[in-house]
Amino acid sequence: MDTAAEPRPGEEGFDGFRMRLPEDCLEYMLFVVGDKSASDLPSLETVRKAADQKLDQLARDYIWQRDPFRLETRSQKGLGLPYLYGTTHYGDSVEDEWLIVYLLRELSKSFPHLWIRVSDSDGEFLLIEAAKVTPKWLTPENDANRVWIHDGRLLIIPLSNPDPSHPAADSAPLSLAEAIQTIRTAPSSLIHSPLIEAEAFYRLEKYPGQITAWLHHALVTIPRKLAYILHARPKSVAPATEAFYLRDPRSLKPILSASAAPAPGSASASSPSSSATAADLIFPPIDLVTVSVRFTRVLYAQLKSQHFPPPPAWRGALRSVVEGGSSENLQRRLARLELGMKLTTGFEMLARTAHDSASRVVREVGLLLEDLAEDGGDRALPSDEEIQGWEGVEREDDDSWMDIDYRDFERELDGAAAGRRGQPGDGAGFGDAAAQADLRKIVSRFEAFLNDETAGIEGAEIDEMDRDNDSTEEESEEGSDEDEDKEVSFDEEQFARMMREMMGLPADEASGQGKAKQKAVDESAAESDEEEEEEIRKLAEQMESELRGHGALDLDPKPKTAAKSIKKKGETTSKAEQVEPQEEEEDGEGSDEEVDIDYNLAKNLLESFKSQAGMAGPAGNLLGLMGVRLPRDEEDSDDDQK
Known part of the structure; x- marks a missing residue:
């Protein structure tokens, strides 16, 4: 998002700093827009009460993962009207988010003047659901505050000056005040697309049945005190499960340090001990009962899937289940006790900080524990007959939805x-x-x-917003190289031959044909190289003839003539001095043949070659065509001789 276009503090139009939502958090705003003189214009309090009634009607027994749905009245500078506001932290339970969307959409059908906006930490998540059918001009850079729920429909505020040729031309974000002004002055300008609406609300098709289908009942073996707490506050299972799921060594220390309670009448029971026992726990593993507990599927999965070694205080209870009683349904009884051990551990950690918690239901658990202590402790707990009278106390749902059979998955x-x-x-x-x-x-x-026939040879279409505007020249050069690589042909026979060799298979007739074809290609390449060498040789001869025609290669006989005259005058030289010219003549360096050398031309060529400093240049190219190779400079030449 382009923050440079937003008004800064002190400037006109600045309505405060925008707070970012935390992760896994849903934000919802409810506005009543209309003429204040209208008789059917509801108040915010009327809308809030209707929302609470709708929630009680649809999701009375629903267990929220972290925060429940709630509304409060707010006002914001620059809007000109108050509104209802709420946030819900749904954690790992995405169903909480969609339940709120369903609730708000149903609420909008009851109030024609109600306009609702929902967003989460990802932004306009309703548009994310409908990303496949969203128009190109609607991008994450400009979609803020444009999506609204009204009368059960999904409406979108269009751009002020859309440019079809440049989809991202109007990328400035829309402020909340501007959106409310558009709804107030021109509500008919909002766009309603049934296709976008169907995609955005696709998950709502399974509601309201999904509300009860998302709950899971399981039998667990827990202390009688905890059974009483869960019966009184069934929604406390969510914070207790999260406390166990997000446990840390510090919170587990009181539970792991408590040993099992000694048997009554034993020697260890009468002798004092400095170590903590199960009696020091708020929910000691004594007086266990088996009851049905209502979870959501996420909470049950979080509790069931965790590996948790039994604390010392629970080892005796597990041993008694294994050793005592019949072996019939032993695995089931152990599973219920293990699940109850995890749930009790979560409540143990939760109850120790209940009074300092920001959750209302957790504070209520602390108050219930205080009432039990004041009423005489265990004497106030329900009896077995009372527990059997509770509704659904023996209900146990099938948890096979947690199992994944990949054969069924493939069939689906x-x-x-x-x-x-x-x-x-x-x-x-x-x-x-x-x-x-x-x-x-x-x-x-x-x-x-995959079957999109409108896509070209370059693949799926990429919007302008998906392109990186900070591309460098190197990326452009790489792109041109890739375009050139597209013209490389593919030799199918050669590829088949290589694959057969890699797999160790014998070569077939096709591979033999491929070898013959490759041999023909090699012979053709050799002939081409010979023709190229012949052309270079002819070019060199032509250049040599032209240079001779201009006298560039005419040799000067004067130095050699002078040398011969000097030797003729030196007839009285010693024998040793006469041996040296013979050796030079044998080496070919001191031949008596007349050699004409244009020293000016040679000097100019050498100076031109030296000025190239080892790089390519006209002198080096010319000498190379004539088959002459010179060292880079005199110093390199000396080094080479060494």
Whole structure:
């Protein structure tokens, strides 16, 4: 987002600093827009009460992962009207987010003047859901405050000056005050696209049935005191599960240091001990009962999937289950006790800081524990007969939705639903109906992407917003090289031959034909090289003839003539002096043949070559064509001789 276009503090239009939402957090705003003199214009308090009633009607027994849905009245400078505001931290439970969206959409159907905006830490997540059908002019740089829910529909505020030729031309973000002004003055200008709406609200199709389907009931073996707390405050299972799921060594220290309680009447029971015992715990593993606890699927999975060695205080309880009683359903009883041990550990950590918690339900757990202590402790706890009278105390749901059978998964990808574990008959397929629908939608979108006939040879179309504006010249050069590489041909026969050699397979007739073809190509290349050498030789001869025609290669006989005259005058030289010219003549360096040398031409060529400093130049190229190779300079020549 281009923050440079936003007004700064002290400038006109500045409405305060925009606070960023934390991760996994949903923000929602509800505005009542209309003429204040209208008789049907509801108040914010009326809308808030209607929202609470709708929530109680749809999700009365729903367990929120962290924060529940709640609304409060707010006002903001520059808007000109108050509004209802709320945030919900949904944590790992994305269903909490979509439940709120469904609730707000249903609420908008009841109030024609109600306009609702929802966003999360990712921005306009409704547009992210509909990214495939979103118009190109709507980008993450300019979509802020443009998506609204009104009368059960999804409406979008268009750009002020859209330019079809430049989709990102109007990339300035829309402020909340500007959006409210547009809704107030020109509500008919907002765009309603059924295609975008269907994609954005796709997950809402499974509601309201998804609210109850998302809950999971499981039998757990826990202390009687904890059973009483859960019966009184069933929603406290969420913070307790999160406390166990996010446990740390410091919070576990009181639980791990407490040893098992000694048996009554034993010697260790009468003797004092400095170590902590199970009696020092708020929920000691004594007087255990088995009850049904209501979770969400996320909470149950978080508790079930955690590996947690039994603390010392719980080892006796686990041993008694293994040693005592029959072996029938032993695994089931152990699983219930292990799940209850984890849940009790979470409540143990939660209760020690209950009074300092910001959660209302956690503080209520602390108050219940105080009331139990004042009423005489265990005497106020429910009896077995009272527990059996609780509603749904023995309910246990099937948790096979946690199991993944990849054979069923493959069948779902192929579009053929089959029974679980590969057994035909029930037609359940992979997961539940919602999982199957989501899976088919993902596969259909992927297939549509692969089968997109509108895409050119360069692949999928890339919007301007996906391109990097900071590309360098090196990237441009690399791009040109890639364009050149596109023209490289592919030799299918040679590729087949290479693959056969890699796999150790014998060569076939096709490979023999490929070798013959390669041999013909090599012979043709050799002939081409010979022709090229012949052309270079002819060019060198032509240049030599031209140089001779201009006298550039005429040799000067004067130095050699002078030398011969000197030797003729020196007839009285010694014998040793006469041996030296003979050796030079044998080496070919002191031949008596007349050699004409143009010293001026040689000097100019050498100076021109030396001025090249070892780089390419006209003198070096000319000498190279004539087959003459000179060292870079005199110093290099000396080094070479050494």
